[in-house]
Amino acid sequence: MQKQAKLLKIYKRLLAHFGPQRWWPGDTPFEVIIGAILTQSANWGNVEMAIDNLKREKVLNPKKILEIRYSKLEKLIRPSGYFRAKAKKVKAFVKHLVENYNGSLKRMFNKSIPELREELLAIHGIGPETADSIICYAAYKPTFVVDAYTKRIGNRVGLFKLGKYYDIKDYFEGNLPKKYQLLNEYHALIVALGKYFCKSKPICDGCPIFTVCQRKI
DNA sequence: ACCCAGGTGGCCC
């Protein structure tokens, strides 16, 4: 089977099994960004606790995050783990946003994907995955997000033998229509698959793409 | 009592 046909077939199986994910799980683009930073190597449930804390304290907006003390921010985001490191990252982002765009994401996002990616990557705490998550799920621009699940599942099912972020990203974007809805949904579905079938031990029972890959994942 | 989760930056070679 051709790469593109295989990728689309897997996509259809995932969509049929899990249904549309309508990601990101967040109410506003700003919340999506904070969530994207806080979820770095962390359990999403823990991130939700941190987000809830920020909402309850009514500081989930650029200017408030920039104003509050580190001690307070750290306390609020503590459940998401690496809280001291992440407080610096969150502060770095809002500092950039407020100082350059007066807090307006709409203005910050008003540029091409490559320009936006370069700008995001220059901010402390934003690497390739977080940048793509922001571009896709906060700025609503077509880009494919690669995460640990994508890398693990892709290699385990024999789709590719790749380890580097941009190699895997290019594999998906190069063999898929560059449509926002598709790229957005595909990554979300991979996470859905990963959460149920691809934790630490290989599983094939009940996996919706097992019949495509014919291998344990 | 382990083990792990939707990464990144800093260092070293």
Added chain:
DNA sequence: GGGCCACATGGG
């Protein structure tokens, strides 16, 4: 450019 390590919590 790649390999290692620190960063930290809550749930299974």
